[in-house]
Amino acid sequence: MMFHSFLFFEGCGSGLSGETLTxxxxxxxGLDISESMLDVALEREVEGDLMLGDMGQGLGLRSGILDGAISISAVQxxxxADKSCHEPRxxxxxxxxxxxxxxxxxxRAVLQIYPENLAQRELILGFAMRAGFSGGIVVDYxxxxxxxxxxxxLTCGPPSLSTTTPEGKGEDGESCSDEDSSEDEENHTVCISDRRRPRKKQKVNKKGKGRDWVLRKKxxxxxxxxxxxADSKYTARKRKDRF
Known part of the structure; x- marks a missing residue:
């Protein structure tokens, strides 16, 4: 049975994995930041379309054009911050x-990652959830x-549109169940499904500085x-608005 979906491959490199899709x-x-790797893909005459670009600057593609996305060891x-102008967030x-x-x-988007630590994993997952995705992290072995x-x-859309997040493989090659899964670093197992978007932080209105604060500063x-x-009865008193 042949499929004709249009997939996006981030960090496609020389196109070796792209041949499997074909x-x-x-x-x-396929998108890659390395021009030399894309040149190799062209020499190999891969059948996918190739783009040179930095995914950290966003993807300049038409809305809703993709049926899926994959990535192998690129997102992390x-x-x-490889350059002074790079801000990871x-x-x-x-x-x-x-x-x-x-x-x-x-x-669906399935992105293989190699986070350095738990904080980096949560950073990546957090921004995916804020963008509107549902889903989570699956760990094999x-x-x-x-x-x-x-x-x-990840699934594009709220949890109601998504299917169950796949289960990771255990040491015996079998899927790990929710009972065997936890998020602690000791077990190194994370099976999270349908995490909802976090609430946006509400802005806190800072109150004006009081008289005591002004006197301490002076x-x-x-x-x-x-x-x-010199201090007086007018110190730190709010002035009336001028019209």
Whole structure:
């Protein structure tokens, strides 16, 4: 049975993995930041379309054009500040928000990642959820340092549109159930499904500085030898608005 879905492949490199997509009957678009790797893909005459670009700057694709997205060991690099102008949070936000926009509703994105630690994993997952995705992280062979692999499995849209997040493989090759899964670093197992978007932080209105605060600051300035106006009944009093 042949499929003709249009898949997006991030960090496609020389197109080796893209050939597997072609063999399965998929049409695919590959993106990579390395021009030399894309040149190799062109020499190999891969059947996918190729794009040179930095996914940390967002994806310049039409809304809803993609039926799915995959990535192999690429997304975690957005957490590194390789240049002075790179801000990991801004780059992660640009990538996930543009990926969400390009995918059709209900489409899947499966991104293999190698986070350095739990904080980096949560950073990546957090920005994916903020972009509107539902899903979570699946870990294969969680207790093996050599065979362990983490996948960020996302669905474009709210949890009601998504299917169950796949289960990771255990040491015996069988799927790990929810009972065997936990989020602590000791077991190195994470099977999270349908995490909802976190609430936006509400802005806190800071109140004006009171008289006591102003008097303390003036006293500190005097001790430093600065010229400070004398205290009076008008100190820190709010002035009336002028029209």
């Amino acid at each position: 063999e399965q009957g998929h049409q695919w678009l 690099w957005l957490c590194n 801004i780059r992660l936000k640009a990538f996930f928000s543009s990926l969400y926009r390009c995918l059709g509703r209900g489409a 969680p207790h093996s340092s050599k065979r362990r692999k983490e996948y960020l499995v 006293e500190q300035m005097r001790k430093k030898g600065n010229a400070v106006p």
